[in-house]
Amino acid sequence: MEGKDTPMQNITPFILFILKCSTIGLGAVALLLALKLYNDIKKLPAGTGKLFDVAAAIRTGAFAYLNEQLKHIAPFVGVAFLLITFTIGFDSAWTYLLGAGFSLLAGFLGMNAATISNVRTAVVASENKPKEALMVAFNGGSVMGLIVAALGLIGLGALFFLYGTPAHHEAIIGFGLGASSVALFARIGGGIYTKAADVGSDLVGKTEAGIPEDDPRNPGVIADNVGDNVGDVAGMGADIFESFVSITIGCVAVAATLSLADLGSVTTWTLDNPESILLAQKLAMFTPIFQGVLGLIACLIGMKMMYAFKEGEPAAALRNVTIATTVIYLGLAFAYFMFMPGVKFSLFFTLLVGALTGLGIGFVSEFYTASKPIYGICNASKTGAATNIIAGIATGFNSCAMPIIFIVLATAVSHWVGGVYGSALAGVAMLSTVAITMTIDAYGPIADNAGGISEMSGLGEETRAITDKLDAIGNTTAAIGKGFAIGASGLTALSLFAAYAQVVQSGSRHVDLSITNSNLVIGVFLGSIIPVLVAAYTMSSVGKAAGLMVEEIRRQFREIPGLLEGRSDAKPDVQKCVEISTRAALSEMRLPGILAIASPVAVGFIFGAEALGGFLLGVTVVGVILGIFMANAGGAWDNAKKFIEQGLIAGEKKGTDAHKAAVVGDTVGDPFKDTSGPALNILIKLVSILALVIAPLLK
């Protein structure tokens, strides 16, 4: 007999009410803290003269793009809203709108903070205060981290008040669909923008003209720095918001559709009457949402601890804050499962497994993108660009095995502990500390921008050394974060997939989800095409746009007298490059976006629920493999180039043939890791959540 026995059922509804209120309450507090942090950063000196101008140009360009993007996304969201209203119902439609709106809002607010933090980081760095500069960039990221977690908790908490029962939970899924569909567009658009500018500027500036990165003579550098904000901040923000919301909703949906037998294995209560069944189910549905509350508390403590960590090595500081936050969260989760009535304590182990899996995937990503395999790529660079590319692709392929084995182990262990609900909960643990994940991810582009601004406004070697170091840390954490994100996506997709199977099999009609069903196998094959097409479209968009950028920059260097020589009267036409990136991003994001959304709907309505089940499996398996491959290959090429530049390879340095070969690899890796890979990441969740939304219509 456990301590949490049946009499406790009587007070559980009251406890649940308090916890629900605390979800929204903590979300509101986090928003206020973000506002305070934002105001604190704003009070710091924003620089003067050239410094101020450059920062303003970046900020203006970034918001101009985001406004344009909004105009392109809004009609799509509007149409989807109407479609959902008339097919599924208004409840799912307005929550869809809310999810889409929150996702856009997270991007806007986060980018707002990032574009004031970048220049202030540069100013503080120019005063030779590296630790303080680190904190400005970190706090800039924190604003976004807090906003993402807060919007997620407020949204999920409010919707749980309204629709937190098994019978009405479908409306909550709409929220996830809104977040996912906006995230896909924002990530693809932002990803194309940033990489077109980055690749284009580097190809002409660094490779052809031999001038440094972010050199003010290069007309593409403003676009490049704008790209960091619209892609790596706003796009990434929408992405992480979506990941957090999707993984939580996946678990909520699994909980809402659990069979009585499965429910019995996750509660301590005897399910002998309708009231206790309903209460146990509500509790199972609320538990994943509440992990976000516990995670946010852990993050707030972690952010405070950062002020102590900053005294050590900056790279160690970021790693320590991540680990500390995870440990604190696990402690809080331990307490929750220990004391919460009706919830089996053993479920805590699924969260433990999930968190460890997240860390494990992170370490594997670090291994393949920043350690031994990189030396192999560097050596391959000595015999030219072709062998560099072969080695990078092989490294990327190699890196797929361990993360997938981790996902498989996490699924197996958590399923053994808590059935299908346990597996879903394992994924939740990976994103419960989303505020810190987002903070560190946003820190990267802020530090990168700070470096760009320093270079462009001529702040000098010393400042650049500080910002370079801050930037380098950001790169490694970004690579780890990407591996982690795709792992979480895999688990999310599996949860959503389980929920989908439960929904379509719950009716009276016989749905054969066996792999001997040729209809289902057809779905698997059709599903396998989608990730490769999305990768193909996004890569060729970057390639095409970068080509236009190269021609424009070459033209300016050729036609503007004195530009390349750095004459003070020769000014590059940066606006033209911003326009190229903007136009390319907006026109090219449509096709992959529409493909991702239309294909599951078409498969579902043409081939039926069985084929759609196979389709989800196909998209997930190929999407996860390709996503890991692209993220890690891209990261590996990036670091191979950096290893050579840092003199870690005997006899090689900037400008040698091996370095030139490594630059080719780095350039190929850019769209891999920052456009296609992240798009796949969202794709697999979007497709699954969409299937879940339309599932009731297929029966």
Add this chain to the structure above:
Amino acid sequence: MEGKDTPMQNITPFILFILKCSTIGLGAVALLLALKLYNDIKKLPAGTGKLFDVAAAIRTGAFAYLNEQLKHIAPFVGVAFLLITFTIGFDSAWTYLLGAGFSLLAGFLGMNAATISNVRTAVVASENKPKEALMVAFNGGSVMGLIVAALGLIGLGALFFLYGTPAHHEAIIGFGLGASSVALFARIGGGIYTKAADVGSDLVGKTEAGIPEDDPRNPGVIADNVGDNVGDVAGMGADIFESFVSITIGCVAVAATLSLADLGSVTTWTLDNPESILLAQKLAMFTPIFQGVLGLIACLIGMKMMYAFKEGEPAAALRNVTIATTVIYLGLAFAYFMFMPGVKFSLFFTLLVGALTGLGIGFVSEFYTASKPIYGICNASKTGAATNIIAGIATGFNSCAMPIIFIVLATAVSHWVGGVYGSALAGVAMLSTVAITMTIDAYGPIADNAGGISEMSGLGEETRAITDKLDAIGNTTAAIGKGFAIGASGLTALSLFAAYAQVVQSGSRHVDLSITNSNLVIGVFLGSIIPVLVAAYTMSSVGKAAGLMVEEIRRQFREIPGLLEGRSDAKPDVQKCVEISTRAALSEMRLPGILAIASPVAVGFIFGAEALGGFLLGVTVVGVILGIFMANAGGAWDNAKKFIEQGLIAGEKKGTDAHKAAVVGDTVGDPFKDTSGPALNILIKLVSILALVIAPLLK
């Protein structure tokens, strides 16, 4: 009431006996024809002096490698033979040995013909007789085509005599396993050999030293030409033999395990007594084998027609002979299904669908590797190697969609016509004309070698122009053949997969092959890792070996005085390069080979029959996608370089920056299309056939 009514049952056993005899008989005839053709070629002049020496060096190197490879494969085959004897039984073990032996034999005999035809093609070309030269290369390929088809028919025909009943058919599967496992080693070993030599020689010779391909000063050229024989002839031969045998056996296995209801839908007889059931089933099992007989008859007619076709354009001749053979085969198949008692005529349509699908996939491959998308890659080359690589990868990804849609359509239509048996039969149609497929595939490296020999022995511009043209046709047909091969592999894997599911579900134990079974999903994910790891290992093997080759060739150019200047007393040490390729191929083929064989066995015995079912699905889906991607991306890069060299891109030619960028892409594409891609092709069948062999042990 159809014409083929029940009374016909009485004479059917007799008809079946005649057809079985004709299978072995036609196989024997084809072997004799191959011998005659071989002797005819041998009578042609073999050249003198330098010409003779170069050809002899290639032939000696190729056989030396094949002997070494045999020493490495033999112990593996021996161990497998013992393992099978003691776990499955002696019947499957000796057929395994037979399959392995036939596969090795096909490679040896085919390469024997190829290495006498290459130099004779060069001699005939030097006499300025292009049409005759085409015929020598074609006939050299025909020897191999006839041998592959003959060995397949003799093996399958003889085994059907011994084990052609549902109760004993497992022993026939052993034959397929032998063919598959040898093919994997031969393909990987040969693929690493040829690409290490090719990439290494090109990187130093063409790119660094600026000397032509196959220039006698380059120490790597003999190894490169040896590689064409051991990889593209012997390896490819084992590969195609395996494809033919596997697809036939997959259909035999499906037929042997059909349920009574499914059997009823493929026969015209009423299945009301055990005799008619058994006879109908034997007929269903024999039908796929007999398609090989009909196909071989069509090929023999096609080979005769080639003497007429050769008068037109050589490219058209090869295309026409393929189409004519397919049409003749379909006519014969039409007659078979029309007149054969007990076989439903409607099944003919599955063969029609299969043949059309094969052609369709071939056309798609041609589109993506030789038409519009190539101009996109060429344009991308103008902005450097990085954009060339990005464009090539995007093209490869894009090219995956249509072939998979074709496979899906073929599966759907043939399943609708004839259930799971119909789908299996559709695949058989794609390889029934294997003799012509093999002929054209072997023609390519013979023509390529003829060019190499001409260049190395200084036969002059005119001869080289003829051999270049013959070679160019071979390249296009090779690209088409590769797309076709992966399509056929996909269908084969699906048949074998269906047979596996039937076997594991036939017992009394409940096997849940539903995708809601987490065990099965774990299998899918584990399966998805294997193709990427095989791709990673084979690519990095080529990269590493090519690196060694580059260093050796650079060393020789540096240390042998007068070599690069072409002084007559300066001789390259070609043997050293042959050794590097040999050593690399033999040591590097082990890991991917063992992974492919050990992984399904491990998954089956550790996680059970359900996980192994998922595993097969994962390997197939990811293997097919990756295989198409690698084959087509490689072909596209190859042709992009050729388009520039042929002056099809305004302002670009050999030596321009765009051409240099295209050479990088071509070099990356080499292991894609000739090492990793083909390995994946065999992998997916090997894994499925292995699962089918161990399936009875898992129950």
